[in-house]
Amino acid sequence: MTQSSSWRQFKAILRKDLVMELRTKEMVTSMGLYALLTMVVYQIALAEAGDNFDVRLVMPGLIWVAFIFMSMLGLNRSFVHEQDQGCIDALLLSPVDRPVIFFAKFAGNLLFLLVVEFLSLPVFSFLFLQGREGFGNPIWLVAVVLFGASVGISGVGTLLATMTVNTKGKDVMLSVLFVPLMYPLLRAAVGATFAAVIGGPGTVETFWAFMMWVAGYDVIMVLAAYGLYEFVVGV
Amino acid sequence: MKRNRLAEIMLGLGGILTSAAFFMTFFWAPATVYPDGRVDFAQKIFYFHVPVAEASFLVFFFTAFYSIRFLMTRKRIYDTKARIATEVTLFFVLLTMATGILWTRVEWNVWWQWEPRLTTYFILTLLVIAYFVLRNSVEDEEKRAVYAAAFGILAFIDAPISFFITRWLNSIHPIVFGGGESSGLEPPMLITFIVAQVGMLMLGYAFYQLRLREEELNERLEALKIELGD
Amino acid sequence: MTDLYAAVIPQAPYVIGAYGIIWLGLLGFVFMVFNRIGRLEKELRVLEESVERRAKS
Numbered sequence: 001m002t003q004s005s006s007w008r009q010f011k012a013i014l015r016k017d018l019v020m021e022l023r024t025k026e027m028v029t030s031m032g033l034y035a036l037l038t039m040v041v042y043q044i045a046l047a048e049a050g051d052n053f054d055v056r057l058v059m060p061g062l063i064w065v066a067f068i069f070m071s072m073l074g075l076n077r078s079f080v081h082e083q084d085q086g087c088i089d090a091l092l093l094s095p096v097d098r099p100v101i102f103f104a105k106f107a108g109n110l111l112f113l114l115v116v117e118f119l120s121l122p123v124f125s126f127l128f129l130q131g132r133e134g135f136g137n138p139i140w141l142v143a144v145v146l147f148g149a150s151v152g153i154s155g156v157g158t159l160l161a162t163m164t165v166n167t168k169g170k171d172v173m174l175s176v177l178f179v180p181l182m183y184p185l186l187r188a189a190v191g192a193t194f195a196a197v198i199g200g201p202g203t204v205e206t207f208w209a210f211m212m213w214v215a216g217y218d219v220i221m222v223l224a225a226y227g228l229y230e231f232v233v234g235v
Numbered sequence: 236m237k238r239n240r241l242a243e244i245m246l247g248l249g250g251i252l253t254s255a256a257f258f259m260t261f262f263w264a265p266a267t268v269y270p271d272g273r274v275d276f277a278q279k280i281f282y283f284h285v286p287v288a289e290a291s292f293l294v295f296f297f298t299a300f301y302s303i304r305f306l307m308t309r310k311r312i313y314d315t316k317a318r319i320a321t322e323v324t325l326f327f328v329l330l331t332m333a334t335g336i337l338w339t340r341v342e343w344n345v346w347w348q349w350e351p352r353l354t355t356y357f358i359l360t361l362l363v364i365a366y367f368v369l370r371n372s373v374e375d376e377e378k379r380a381v382y383a384a385a386f387g388i389l390a391f392i393d394a395p396i397s398f399f400i401t402r403w404l405n406s407i408h409p410i411v412f413g414g415g416e417s418s419g420l421e422p423p424m425l426i427t428f429i430v431a432q433v434g435m436l437m438l439g440y441a442f443y444q445l446r447l448r449e450e451e452l453n454e455r456l457e458a459l460k461i462e463l464g465d
Numbered sequence: 466m467t468d469l470y471a472a473v474i475p476q477a478p479y480v481i482g483a484y485g486i487i488w489l490g491l492l493g494f495v496f497m498v499f500n501r502i503g504r505l506e507k508e509l510r511v512l513e514e515s516v517e518r519r520a521k522s
Contacts, residue, residue: 163369163385167382169372176368177365180361183354183358228306231384232381280479280480334487337483341476341480445495452505453505456505459513463515463519
């Protein structure tokens with residue numbers, strides 16, 4: 001009984017976010033544009049590197065830099081909305097379990113992040129990787145990393161953004177707290193992406209070793225974020 | 236006015252032990268000699284660099300501990316304790332960084348190297364600084380305490396990572412204890428190190444208590460001022 | 466012996482620097498905290514006296 005009502009509440013909050021997004025398309029457009037803009041900046045960064053420079057060597061780092069900053073933009077947005085429209089206060093007054101709020105916001109943020117990631121990765125390849133060697137390993141490995149790391153990003157990000165939306169700096173505060181906490185995850189995600197992109201003997205093992213790291217981080221940090229959310233959201 | 240005797244004793248003992256360790260380092264502990272006969276003088280930094288680093292991890296543990304206590308009880312004193320523990324952590328972290336950088340310059344010929352231990356410790360430094368940035372940017376007192384506690388707990392997760400990472404990954408940072416055949420110390424070196432370590436932990440405890448006392452005095456003063464004000 | 470000096474002299478500034486930073490840091494911390502505690506105690510005494518005076522009058 002309670003199980004099913006939690007599930008309904010979860011769906012209701014998630015649906016609210018999705019409907020609002022479908023109506024305004026604000027999150028996906030702003031995050032997508034942000035990703036495109038970072039690619040322009042990357043063009044500047046690589047401008048003098050020459051044609052022989054293998055972009056694949058730095059590509060994992062570049063895409064994760066774009067994704068981490070893009071995710072912060074989205075996370076901040078998602079909670080500024082809640083606050084502006086008084087949504088979160090209304091949610092807290094209603095008899096919704098706090099963990100349900102966490103998982104619903106987490107799922108929404110994860111979904112938006114994944115959509116933009118999967119849209120911007122082909123664009124990145126189109127802009128930077130044409131005429132280069134292809135991916136060394138099956139391309140679905142990259143999808144695995146994207147999913148694994150995005151879980152950690154959205155999970156911890158949901159907790160931190162709930163806090164930072166009430167601080168003076170908002171988005172600046174979010175990056176100050178978020179980037180150092182994300183370091184282990186990002187490092188592993190870049191390692192795994194690199195192994196997937198470059199390919200060669202032993203890289204699949206390296207890939208899964210890094211993915212274990214990602215999975216460990218996800219489990220520990222998302223559980224911690226879930227446990228702490230209850231305290232943070234009420235004050 | 237009650238004074239914290241234990242803190243003062245610890246401060247005195249810690250001072251004596253660290254001073255003793257300082258003299259033992261230079262006059263008793265044998266110098267490390269490379270296989271080719273060169274003397275490694277910079278190894279002397281180890282006797283204080285490592286104790287300070289271990290102290291920083293340990294004090295940071297108390298940040299997480301008191302943060303959890305605070306979230307469970309909502310008593311303001313635990314928030315103050317967690318904040319002070321983080322202050323002392325920051326102090327030790329900065330000392331570790333400064334001595335580490337000097338050691339790195341001698342042994343590795345560079346001031347900085349993106350090596351797992353250094354990187355994760357650098358992240359730890361950023362997290363500790365971020366803790367105070369967060370505190371400063373929240374105006375509401377209860378929110379500040381809760382947010383800081385939540386962040387303190389999350390940030391502490393990096394401490395064990397930083398501590399164990401040289402054992403998990405290929406790191407050029409030395410592993411002195413339990414790191415294979417070339418690790419371990421001769422007895423005089425080990426004793427010097429232990430004296431410095433124990434002294435440093437006592438100092439850490441004393442610093443924490445002293446700051447706590449200062450904070451208590453401050454609060455009493457504020458309360459009295461309000462009482463007199465009206 | 467010359468070997469010893471050859472190794473010690475170029476490394477000495479860094480070792481001295483490291484120990485200098487540690488000692489200055491530790492002493493500075495203790496000095497600062499004691500200074501502030503002393504000042505606070507003095508202020509507190511003054512205020513407590515005035516509270517007492519007020520209570521009497």
